[in-house]
Amino acid sequence: GAGVSQSPRYKVAKRGQDVALRCDPISGHVSLFWYQQALGQGPEFLTYFQNEAQLDKSGLPSDRFFAERPEGSVSTLKIQRTQQEDSAVYLCASSLNRGKHEKLFFGSGTQLSVL
Amino acid sequence: QKEVEQDPGPLSVPEGAIVSLNCTYSNSAFQYFMWYRQYSRKGPELLMYTYSSGNKEDGRFTAQVDKSSKYISLFIRDSQPSDSATYLCAMRFDNAGNMLTFGGGTRLMVKP
Numbered sequence: 729g730a731g732v733s734q735s736p737r738y739k740v741a742k743r744g745q746d747v748a749l750r751c752d753p754i755s756g757h758v759s760l761f762w763y764q765q766a767l768g769q770g771p772e773f774l775t776y777f778q779n780e781a782q783l784d785k786s787g788l789p790s791d792r793f794f795a796e797r798p799e800g801s802v803s804t805l806k807i808q809r810t811q812q813e814d815s816a817v818y819l820c821a822s823s824l825n826r827g828k829h830e831k832l833f834f835g836s837g838t839q840l841s842v843l
Numbered sequence: 844q845k846e847v848e849q850d851p852g853p854l855s856v857p858e859g860a861i862v863s864l865n866c867t868y869s870n871s872a873f874q875y876f877m878w879y880r881q882y883s884r885k886g887p888e889l890l891m892y893t894y895s896s897g898n899k900e901d902g903r904f905t906a907q908v909d910k911s912s913k914y915i916s917l918f919i920r921d922s923q924p925s926d927s928a929t930y931l932c933a934m935r936f937d938n939a940g941n942m943l944t945f946g947g948g949t950r951l952m953v954k955p
Contacts, residue, residue, distance in 0.1 A: 732886070759940065759941060761941055761942070768851065768947070768948075769947050769948070770847075770849070770931050770933075770945030770946050770947045770948050771887065771931075771943075771945050772945070773942050773943065773944070776940065776941075776942055784942060819886055819887075821886070821941070823941050825940075830941070831889055831892075832889065832941045832943070834886030834887050834888070835886050836884065836885050836886050837886055
Protein backbone atom coordinates (compact mmCIF):
# COMPACT_ATOMS: atom_id res chain seq x y z
CA GLY A 729 0.00 0.00 0.00
CA ALA A 730 0.90 3.65 -0.21
CA GLY A 731 1.37 4.13 3.50
CA VAL A 732 1.23 2.49 6.91
CA SER A 733 -2.23 1.08 7.48
CA GLN A 734 -3.73 0.44 10.93
CA SER A 735 -6.96 -1.26 11.91
CA PRO A 736 -9.36 -0.85 13.48
CA ARG A 737 -9.42 2.93 13.36
CA TYR A 738 -11.40 3.08 16.60
CA LYS A 739 -11.85 0.43 19.28
CA VAL A 740 -14.06 0.58 22.34
CA ALA A 741 -13.43 -2.08 24.96
CA LYS A 742 -14.92 -2.84 28.33
CA ARG A 743 -12.45 -2.97 31.19
CA GLY A 744 -10.99 -6.46 31.38
CA GLN A 745 -11.43 -7.30 27.69
CA ASP A 746 -8.54 -8.31 25.46
CA VAL A 747 -7.90 -6.29 22.30
CA ALA A 748 -5.73 -6.79 19.20
CA LEU A 749 -4.53 -3.90 17.06
CA ARG A 750 -3.16 -4.51 13.57
CA CYS A 751 -0.46 -2.71 11.61
CA ASP A 752 0.39 -3.14 7.91
CA PRO A 753 3.71 -1.38 7.29
CA ILE A 754 4.87 -0.02 3.97
CA SER A 755 5.87 -2.92 1.75
CA GLY A 756 9.56 -3.72 2.05
CA HIS A 757 10.10 -1.77 5.26
CA VAL A 758 12.29 -3.77 7.59
CA SER A 759 11.82 -1.80 10.82
CA LEU A 760 8.48 -1.46 12.61
CA PHE A 761 7.69 0.54 15.73
CA TRP A 762 4.74 0.87 18.07
CA TYR A 763 4.14 4.11 19.96
CA GLN A 764 1.43 5.06 22.45
CA GLN A 765 0.00 8.59 22.41
CA ALA A 766 -2.17 9.69 25.33
CA LEU A 767 -4.57 12.59 24.83
CA GLY A 768 -2.69 15.88 24.60
CA GLN A 769 0.71 14.18 24.86
CA GLY A 770 3.49 13.23 22.49
CA PRO A 771 3.96 9.63 21.36
CA GLU A 772 5.88 7.31 23.66
CA PHE A 773 7.94 4.39 22.38
CA LEU A 774 6.60 0.91 23.13
CA THR A 775 8.48 -1.64 21.07
CA TYR A 776 10.60 -2.18 17.92
CA PHE A 777 10.95 -4.98 15.37
CA GLN A 778 13.55 -5.58 12.74
CA ASN A 779 11.96 -8.08 10.38
CA GLU A 780 10.37 -10.67 12.69
CA ALA A 781 12.77 -10.08 15.57
CA GLN A 782 11.56 -7.94 18.47
CA LEU A 783 14.76 -6.08 19.32
CA ASP A 784 13.45 -3.77 22.02
CA LYS A 785 10.34 -3.97 24.17
CA SER A 786 11.51 -1.71 26.95
CA GLY A 787 8.59 0.71 26.50
CA LEU A 788 5.78 -1.79 27.02
CA PRO A 789 4.04 -0.58 30.19
CA SER A 790 3.22 -3.99 31.65
CA ASP A 791 3.15 -7.69 30.89
CA ARG A 792 -0.43 -7.22 29.68
CA PHE A 793 1.05 -5.75 26.49
CA PHE A 794 2.38 -8.11 23.85
CA ALA A 795 3.48 -7.46 20.25
CA GLU A 796 4.39 -9.81 17.44
CA ARG A 797 5.45 -9.72 13.80
CA PRO A 798 5.72 -13.41 12.91
CA GLU A 799 6.49 -13.10 9.19
CA GLY A 800 8.33 -9.81 9.25
CA SER A 801 5.51 -7.78 7.72
CA VAL A 802 2.16 -7.34 9.50
CA SER A 803 2.37 -6.70 13.24
CA THR A 804 -0.20 -7.09 16.00
CA LEU A 805 -0.21 -5.32 19.34
CA LYS A 806 -2.27 -7.21 21.90
CA ILE A 807 -3.43 -5.82 25.22
CA GLN A 808 -4.84 -8.27 27.74
CA ARG A 809 -7.30 -7.38 30.50
CA THR A 810 -7.55 -3.77 29.36
CA GLN A 811 -7.59 -1.01 31.98
CA GLN A 812 -8.85 2.56 31.71
CA GLU A 813 -5.28 3.87 31.71
CA ASP A 814 -4.71 1.95 28.45
CA SER A 815 -6.98 4.45 26.65
CA ALA A 816 -4.80 6.16 24.05
CA VAL A 817 -3.98 6.29 20.36
CA TYR A 818 -1.65 3.46 19.36
CA LEU A 819 0.58 4.48 16.47
CA CYS A 820 2.50 2.13 14.24
CA ALA A 821 5.45 3.36 12.18
CA SER A 822 7.85 1.76 9.73
CA SER A 823 11.15 2.61 8.09
CA LEU A 824 13.21 1.13 5.30
CA ASN A 825 16.20 0.57 7.58
CA ARG A 826 18.89 1.34 5.07
CA GLY A 827 21.31 3.63 6.86
CA LYS A 828 21.15 5.92 9.85
CA HIS A 829 19.16 8.84 8.53
CA GLU A 830 16.05 6.99 7.55
CA LYS A 831 12.60 8.50 7.56
CA LEU A 832 9.95 7.09 9.87
CA PHE A 833 6.45 6.81 8.39
CA PHE A 834 3.52 6.76 10.80
CA GLY A 835 0.05 5.33 10.37
CA SER A 836 -3.03 7.25 11.52
CA GLY A 837 -3.30 5.11 14.63
CA THR A 838 -5.93 3.11 16.47
CA GLN A 839 -7.83 5.09 19.07
CA LEU A 840 -8.56 2.76 21.99
CA SER A 841 -11.17 3.73 24.57
CA VAL A 842 -11.52 1.50 27.61
CA LEU A 843 -14.77 2.01 29.50
CA GLN B 844 10.27 16.24 34.95
CA LYS B 845 10.01 14.97 31.38
CA GLU B 846 13.14 14.50 29.29
CA VAL B 847 11.76 16.77 26.55
CA GLU B 848 9.63 19.81 27.40
CA GLN B 849 7.42 21.68 24.98
CA ASP B 850 4.86 24.42 25.59
CA PRO B 851 1.46 22.91 24.72
CA GLY B 852 -0.03 26.20 23.46
CA PRO B 853 -2.32 26.78 21.74
CA LEU B 854 -0.36 29.35 19.77
CA SER B 855 -2.59 31.53 17.60
CA VAL B 856 -1.07 33.73 14.87
CA PRO B 857 -2.38 35.63 11.84
CA GLU B 858 -1.68 34.34 8.34
CA GLY B 859 1.74 35.46 7.11
CA ALA B 860 3.31 35.68 10.57
CA ILE B 861 6.62 34.11 11.52
CA VAL B 862 6.09 31.29 13.99
CA SER B 863 8.66 30.17 16.55
CA LEU B 864 8.28 26.78 18.23
CA ASN B 865 10.71 25.52 20.86
CA CYS B 866 11.72 22.52 22.94
CA THR B 867 14.13 22.08 25.80
CA TYR B 868 15.64 18.77 26.84
CA SER B 869 17.64 17.43 29.73
CA ASN B 870 19.75 14.57 28.32
CA SER B 871 22.91 15.84 26.62
CA ALA B 872 23.36 12.44 24.91
CA PHE B 873 20.66 13.20 22.35
CA GLN B 874 22.32 13.60 18.95
CA TYR B 875 19.53 13.67 16.36
CA PHE B 876 16.70 16.18 16.46
CA MET B 877 13.46 16.17 14.50
CA TRP B 878 10.28 18.14 14.08
CA TYR B 879 7.04 16.38 13.23
CA ARG B 880 3.70 17.86 12.22
CA GLN B 881 0.52 16.09 13.29
CA TYR B 882 -2.88 16.97 11.93
CA SER B 883 -5.96 16.00 13.93
CA ARG B 884 -6.65 12.25 13.82
CA LYS B 885 -3.54 11.61 11.75
CA GLY B 886 -0.09 10.22 12.50
CA PRO B 887 2.96 12.47 12.85
CA GLU B 888 4.72 13.47 9.62
CA LEU B 889 8.44 14.29 9.54
CA LEU B 890 9.21 17.95 8.69
CA MET B 891 12.85 18.50 9.60
CA TYR B 892 15.78 16.35 10.64
CA THR B 893 19.01 17.75 12.13
CA TYR B 894 22.15 16.11 13.42
CA SER B 895 23.90 17.77 16.39
CA SER B 896 24.09 21.57 16.56
CA GLY B 897 23.41 23.99 13.74
CA ASN B 898 20.73 25.25 11.41
CA LYS B 899 18.85 23.61 8.59
CA GLU B 900 16.49 25.27 6.16
CA ASP B 901 13.83 23.72 3.93
CA GLY B 902 11.48 26.09 2.15
CA ARG B 903 9.52 28.06 4.75
CA PHE B 904 10.89 25.96 7.62
CA THR B 905 14.13 26.48 9.56
CA ALA B 906 15.30 24.19 12.35
CA GLN B 907 17.92 25.26 14.88
CA VAL B 908 19.72 23.15 17.44
CA ASP B 909 21.76 24.59 20.31
CA LYS B 910 23.23 21.62 22.16
CA SER B 911 25.08 23.81 24.66
CA SER B 912 21.73 25.16 25.86
CA LYS B 913 19.80 21.93 25.20
CA TYR B 914 17.34 23.97 23.16
CA ILE B 915 15.86 23.39 19.72
CA SER B 916 13.64 25.60 17.60
CA LEU B 917 11.49 25.45 14.51
CA PHE B 918 10.69 28.64 12.60
CA ILE B 919 7.89 28.84 10.06
CA ARG B 920 7.94 31.83 7.70
CA ASP B 921 4.87 33.20 5.92
CA SER B 922 2.60 30.92 7.94
CA GLN B 923 -0.53 29.60 6.22
CA PRO B 924 -3.84 28.30 7.60
CA SER B 925 -2.78 24.87 6.32
CA ASP B 926 0.09 25.00 8.84
CA SER B 927 -2.48 24.72 11.64
CA ALA B 928 -1.57 21.48 13.41
CA THR B 929 0.29 20.14 16.42
CA TYR B 930 4.08 20.33 16.14
CA LEU B 931 6.09 17.70 17.97
CA CYS B 932 9.79 17.85 18.58
CA ALA B 933 11.57 14.51 18.83
CA MET B 934 15.11 13.38 19.49
CA ARG B 935 17.18 10.24 19.75
CA PHE B 936 20.55 8.90 20.80
CA ASP B 937 23.26 8.07 18.28
CA ASN B 938 22.66 4.32 18.08
CA ALA B 939 18.97 4.29 18.90
CA GLY B 940 17.59 3.89 15.38
CA ASN B 941 14.12 5.35 15.32
CA MET B 942 13.39 4.91 19.03
CA LEU B 943 12.42 8.52 19.53
CA THR B 944 11.69 10.62 22.59
CA PHE B 945 8.97 13.16 21.82
CA GLY B 946 7.93 16.41 23.41
CA GLY B 947 4.28 16.86 24.28
CA GLY B 948 3.54 18.95 21.20
CA THR B 949 2.54 22.56 20.58
CA ARG B 950 -0.81 23.24 18.96
CA LEU B 951 -0.57 25.97 16.33
CA MET B 952 -3.52 27.83 14.84
CA VAL B 953 -2.94 30.15 11.86
CA LYS B 954 -5.93 32.41 11.29
CA PRO B 955 -6.77 33.73 7.80
